[in-house]
Amino acid sequence: SGGGGAAAEGPKPLDELVVGFAQVGAESGWRTANTKDIQASFEEAGIELKFSDAQQKQENQIKAIRSYIQQGVDYIAFSPVVETGWDAVLNEAKAAGIPVVLTDRAVDSKDTSLYVSFLGSDFIEEGKKAGLWVLDEYKDTTEPVNIVQLEGTTGAAPAIDRAEGFADVIRQNPNLEVVASQTGDFTRAGGKQVMEAMLKSNPDIDLVYAHNDDMGLGAIEAIEAAGLVPGEDIKIVTVDAVKDGMQALADGKINFIVECSPLLGKQLVDIITTLNDGGSVEPRIITEETTFNQEQAIEALPDRQY
Numbered sequence: 167s168g169g170g171g172a173a174a175e176g177p178k179p180l181d182e183l184v185v186g187f188a189q190v191g192a193e194s195g196w197r198t199a200n201t202k203d204i205q206a207s208f209e210e211a212g213i214e215l216k217f218s219d220a221q222q223k224q225e226n227q228i229k230a231i232r233s234y235i236q237q238g239v240d241y242i243a244f245s246p247v248v249e250t251g252w253d254a255v256l257n258e259a260k261a262a263g264i265p266v267v268l269t270d271r272a273v274d275s276k277d278t279s280l281y282v283s284f285l286g287s288d289f290i291e292e293g294k295k296a297g298l299w300v301l302d303e304y305k306d307t308t309e310p311v312n313i314v315q316l317e318g319t320t321g322a323a324p325a326i327d328r329a330e331g332f333a334d335v336i337r338q339n340p341n342l343e344v345v346a347s348q349t350g351d352f353t354r355a356g357g358k359q360v361m362e363a364m365l366k367s368n369p370d371i372d373l374v375y376a377h378n379d380d381m382g383l384g385a386i387e388a389i390e391a392a393g394l395v396p397g398e399d400i401k402i403v404t405v406d407a408v409k410d411g412m413q414a415l416a417d418g419k420i421n422f423i424v425e426c427s428p429l430l431g432k433q434l435v436d437i438i439t440t441l442n443d444g445g446s447v448e449p450r451i452i453t454e455e456t457t458f459n460q461e462q463a464i465e466a467l468p469d470r471q472y
């Protein structure tokens with residue numbers, strides 16, 4: 167692995183450690199909560215965090231990582247906007263002896279020595295959980311069910327995997343059909359715009375599967391503008407469980423949410439301090455998550471942190 171550079175000379179005092187974090191952007195409620203949690207966790211640990219926002223552009227993330235390498239940070243963590251195209255810059259980090267931790271999203275690099283660990287959710291599992299709810303909801307239906315899918319950012323691990331897990335499960339009932347699928351880039355505006363177009367070209371939509379809450383919330387606006395009732399005329403299933411999504415679920419406008427936790431900060435700090443102490447970390451660390459129906463959302467909302 168590329169790890170262990172700092173530990174070779176013994177652990178550094180935490181207030182001398184410098185970590186560079188290359189964030190995806192600020193595209194969703196999930197991302198905002200994730201950024202806050204990471205910044206707060208490093209501050210609490212007394213570790214300096216250099217932070218950059220790539221505005222959902224891979225070239226900006228690559229630039230940020232190169233600048234962290236140049237500045238000689240001790241560790242680099244980042245959430246890759248898309249899966250492909252990272253080998254060159256990750257090899258540069260490796261050559262500089264800077265360990266890299268993937269946070270939240272995966273890369274498709276075959277060479278696993280390019281990063282020490284991948285900390286984040288199992289997105290295929292999330293897609294399956296969404297699919298299982300749909301399978302159960304329509305188990306007695308003999309009519310075709312028209313599903314539209316609002317995909318996350320094209321090429322992003324959560325978009326690819328949430329589509330795959332969902333498709334794998336709904337395949338079991340031939341009445342369940344995805345009649346349209348398009349990217350809304352994980353944003354509320356994107357979800358609204360795509361849903362508007364889908365409502366025009368598909369008169370008979372039964373269910374929306376949105377890869378995150380924000381796109382689902384955008385779809386709600388489009389559905390209401392078309393004079394339909396979200397959650398009743400058109401059912402909605404989303405992923406994330408941020409506060410606005412949970413409120414819409416409590417209000418009956420969303421029908422089911424698969425949780426994806428953005429609170430990765432503390433685990434990321436643990437990884438860095440373990441490596442700094444010369445310890446080793448698991449190559450894959452999966453976040454624990456649940457699902458919510460309306461009742462469960464009403465119960466969880468008062469204590470929801472994000």
Ligand code: GYE
Nearest residue numbers: 193194196270324352378
């Ligand atoms: O679901 C979405 C965000 O990568 C898991 O990115 C993350 C996803 C999250 O924009 O809301």
